[in-house]
Every structure is written in structure tokens, then in C-alpha cells.
Amino acid sequence: MREMISVEEARDLVLSSVSPLDVQTVDLLGAAGRPAAVDLHSDIDIAPFAHSAMDGFALRAAQIAGASPDTPVELDVVAEVAAGDFFDGDIPEGACVRIMTGAPLPDAADSVVKYEIVPVISGEGREGGRVRFEAPTAQGSNVRAAGEEARAGEAIVRAGEVINTAGVGFLAACGVTEVPVHRRPRVAILSIGSELVDASDLPGRGKIRNSNAYALEACAAAAGAQVDRLPIVQDSLEQLAAQIRRCVSEYDFVITSGGASNGDFDFIKPAIQQTGELLMTTVNMRPGKAQAFGVVDGVPVFGLPGNPAAAYLGFELLIRPALRKMQGYSQFERPVVSAHLARDYRRRDPRRIYLRSTLTRDAQGRLVVEPASNQSSGLFGVIQRSNCFVIVPEGDQGLSADQPVACLLLDVSEDVAL
Numbered sequence: 001m002r003e004m005i006s007v008e009e010a011r012d013l014v015l016s017s018v019s020p021l022d023v024q025t026v027d028l029l030g031a032a033g034r035p036a037a038v039d040l041h042s043d044i045d046i047a048p049f050a051h052s053a054m055d056g057f058a059l060r061a062a063q064i065a066g067a068s069p070d071t072p073v074e075l076d077v078v079a080e081v082a083a084g085d086f087f088d089g090d091i092p093e094g095a096c097v098r099i100m101t102g103a104p105l106p107d108a109a110d111s112v113v114k115y116e117i118v119p120v121i122s123g124e125g126r127e128g129g130r131v132r133f134e135a136p137t138a139q140g141s142n143v144r145a146a147g148e149e150a151r152a153g154e155a156i157v158r159a160g161e162v163i164n165t166a167g168v169g170f171l172a173a174c175g176v177t178e179v180p181v182h183r184r185p186r187v188a189i190l191s192i193g194s195e196l197v198d199a200s201d202l203p204g205r206g207k208i209r210n211s212n213a214y215a216l217e218a219c220a221a222a223a224g225a226q227v228d229r230l231p232i233v234q235d236s237l238e239q240l241a242a243q244i245r246r247c248v249s250e251y252d253f254v255i256t257s258g259g260a261s262n263g264d265f266d267f268i269k270p271a272i273q274q275t276g277e278l279l280m281t282t283v284n285m286r287p288g289k290a291q292a293f294g295v296v297d298g299v300p301v302f303g304l305p306g307n308p309a310a311a312y313l314g315f316e317l318l319i320r321p322a323l324r325k326m327q328g329y330s331q332f333e334r335p336v337v338s339a340h341l342a343r344d345y346r347r348r349d350p351r352r353i354y355l356r357s358t359l360t361r362d363a364q365g366r367l368v369v370e371p372a373s374n375q376s377s378g379l380f381g382v383i384q385r386s387n388c389f390v391i392v393p394e395g396d397q398g399l400s401a402d403q404p405v406a407c408l409l410l411d412v413s414e415d416v417a418l
């Protein structure tokens with residue numbers, strides 16, 4: 001085991017300990033936002049038949065090839081065809097068919113002219129009436145071709161492709177109502193610390209609320225996991241080791257927080273060592289240097305540090321990618337954008353630093369990023385009010401105002417200005 005590895009090495013180490021989980025079939029709605037585990041095929045052509053894209057008149061373009069305002073072509077309306085209906089009769093040379101959007105194009109027609117440019121001569125342009133064309137139309141105009149998006153039997157969504165909300169509609173059109181996906185990882189959240197009380201309790205002297213477990217549950221659920229937040233574990237090596245043994249028999253991934261550094265009561269490292277194999281203890285990042293990871297009975301056990309911001313960042317950088325890999329995603333990272341730093345940043349630590357920051361646009365439309373003034377690793381509220389982490393590379397150099405910096409986007413909603 002190596003001490004103090006880079007964020008990338010740590011992420012790859014955790015990733016290499018997990019594989020996509022077994023495949024189960026879920027209903028179409030349950031597949032939204034998840035990668036398909038196999039290629040999905042359409043059972044019919046999409047569109048199933050050539051149809052009109054407009055309300056108008058179906059005809060053959062050749063019938064009105066010479067039409068102009070001075071030499072209009074008049075045609076009899078011999079039939080009407082609505083969506084859901086069809087017309088398979090003949091269309092004589094001097095005739096056309098009134099057609100609605102979505103109705104099948106008659107075999108005898110090759111184009112549709114929309115109502116708006118067709119003056120009515122008699123019968124309100126309905127069956128038995130007569131209409132006038134004052135311009136030619138191109139063959140195929142206002143016609144949506146059969147099979148324009150997919151052919152029967154064709155793979156329409158590939159294995160590994162994430163099904164988005166439009167994809168749900170596409171699959172419905174193709175008759176795919178059940179989708180094989182990799183099942184969601186079952187994740188246990190264990191909070192370690194004799195100082196912890198539940199969020200619903202008022203902390204007594206020297207105690208604090210167990211906020212990490214709630215944040216980590218939210219993070220893991222947002223990453224697609226099925227999460228159980230388990231009872232607080234006291235600072236006891238025996239209790240912790242026993243709880244880890246129990247968890248690895250029931251869960252796919254075990255996440256602990258607290259007790260990851262070298263204090264007198266920091267037991268996650270010895271607990272992993274005692275029950276399985278400890279693979280990592282520290283990562284070259286700030287906040288959150290203490291990141292313990294190992295495998296117990298084939299199950300990954302991740303010991304996040306106790307400080308809230310350190311635990312949160314450890315989850316985002318090192319655990320979330322693994323939970324995604326287990327579900328078959330191939331993209332593990334959140335997006336990074338470049339922005340201009342709003343002010344100088346003087347560093348006091350050579351580790352790679354992740355500054356909780358707010359990204360906005362200035363009057364010229366440039367992305368500008370402002371690190372929060374309080375970068376204490378003990379705070380969640382600062383992250384609540386941030387929308388990215390500025391990544392300060394390893395080394396001695398600080399950053400100067402206006403220089404471009406990389407910003408790792410958090411899970412930002414639309415109401416955070418970007």
C-alpha cells in the first residue's frame with residue numbers, strides 16, 4: 001500500500017475494485033437516467049408509415065408543376081384522410097385528397113401542400129369541393145418518410161447509452177417497455193464518532209449532530225444508489241470491525257465517515273486491516289487528505305474523513321465514479337469549465353486544493369469564479385452556497401486574479417446563476 005497518492009490514482013484504485021452489477025429488467029420509466037445494459041431494438045419502422053407533416057392537400061407534385069398565380073391549377077377534393085385513418089384509392093390527374101397532420105400519405109400521392117396557401121373554390125375544401133394551387137411544390141414536401149428515424153429490428157439505443165427523458169419517448173415509440181439495466185448498488189452509510197447524535201436530537205455538551213450521514217445519503221442516492229443510513233458507531237475498534245463484517249455481507253459498497261486520520265480514536269484503518277485489505281490511507285488533496293479505502297470479503301469499504309467538506313469532496317471525487325461504474329455508466333466525472341479567478345489566492349499547502357467557489361457571468365458574459373472566504377473543511381453551508389470547486393494544482397504557486405482556472409461543477413440547479 002502506498003501513502004499519499006494522487007486524486008487520479010485514488011479514483012482509479014477505487015474504480016478498479018468495482019464492476020458493473022448484475023442486470024435486472026425494469027419498466028421503461030424506471031430506466032430514465034440510467035444506461036441500458038444491452039442494445040435495445042425497435043420492433044417496427046419509426047415512423048411506421050409515410051405521413052403528412054401538415055394539414056393540407058395530398059397530391060403528386062407533377063400535377064401542379066406548372067402552377068403560378070397566372071396559371072393556377074384547380075383540383076377536385078375526392079377524399080379526406082384523418083390521422084388514424086388511411087386512403088388507398090386512386091387520385092385521378094385532376095384531383096387531390098384533403099389530409100390531416102399525422103395521417104398516412106396515400107400511395108397515389110407524393111407530397112402535401114398546406115392549407116394556408118391553397119385558396120378554396122368550393123365546398124370549403126372538403127370532399128366534393130374544389131381548390132386552387134398557385135405554385136408548384138417539391139416532391140416529398142411536408143411528408144415524413146417511413147423509417148426516417150429507425151428501421152424494424154435496428155438497435156436504437158446501444159448498451160451503455162444513458163436513456164434520457166426524450167429517450168423514454170423514443171423507446172416507447174419503438175415498443176420497448178421493459179429495459180435491462182445494471183441494478184443500483186446497495187450502499188451502507190456508517191457514521192463513526194462518540195461525539196455524534198442524530199440530526200433530530202439536540203446535541204449535549206461536546207456532541208455534534210451527525211450531518212455527514214445525511215449529506216452522504218443524499219449524495220449516494222443522487223448517484224443512483226439504494227442507500228441505508230445505519231446507526232452511529234461509537235469510537236471502538238471492536239464495534240466498528242463487527243459492523244463492517246455485517247455490512248459487507250449485505251451491501252455492495254460501504255461508506256464510513258470519521259476516524260480516518262491518526263488520532264487516538266481513529267479506527268477505520270485498523271478496522272479495515274483487521275477485516276480485509278487496506279489499500280489506501282491518504283490522498284494528495286485538500287480538504288480531505290485522510291481517505292481510507294480497502295476491500296473486505298470482495299466488498300469496497302471507503303473510510304471518508306470526519307470533517308464535512310472533506311467527506312463531501314472525498315465522495316464526489318473518489319466514490320461517485322465507482323457507484324456510476326457499478327451501474328454501467330462510462331462517464332464518471334462531473335464537468336469542468338474554465339473561468340477567470342475573481343481575486344488572488346495565496347496558498348499555504350502544496351496539496352491539490354479544491355476551493356468551494358461561486359461561478360457567475362460578468363457584464364461581458366465571461367465566466368468569473370469567486371472562492372468562498374471561509375474554506376474550513378468543517379463546513380457544509382459553504383458548499384450549499386457554492387456551485388463549483390476551483391481546482392488549484394499541486395505545488396507552491398498561488399493563483400492571481402483574472403487567470404483562467406479549472407472549475408469542477410457541483411450538482412447545480414437552474415437557480416444558481418452560471
Ligand SMILES: Nc1nc2c(c(=O)[nH]1)N[C@H]1C(S)=C(S)[C@@H](COP(=O)(O)OP(=O)(O)OC[C@H]3O[C@@H](n4cnc5c(N)ncnc54)[C@H](O)[C@@H]3O)O[C@H]1N2
Pocket residue numbers: 191192193195196208209210211212213257258259260261262263266287288289290304305306307308310377378
Ligand atoms: N494530528 C493531526 N490531526 C489531524 C490531521 C492531521 O494530519 N494530523 N488531519 C486533520 C484533517 S485535515 C482532517 S480532515 C481530520 C480527519 O479526521 P478524521 O477522519 O479522523 O475525523 P474525526 O477526527 O472523526 O472528525 C473530524 C471532525 O469532523 C467531525 N465529524 C466527524 N463525523 C462527523 C459527522 N458524521 N457529521 C458531522 N461532523 C462529523 C468531528 O466532530 C470533527 O470535528 O483530521 C484532522 N486532524
Ligand code: MOO
Pocket residue numbers: 285286287288289290305307309310377378
Ligand atoms: O483533510 Mo482535512 O479536510 O484538509 O480538513
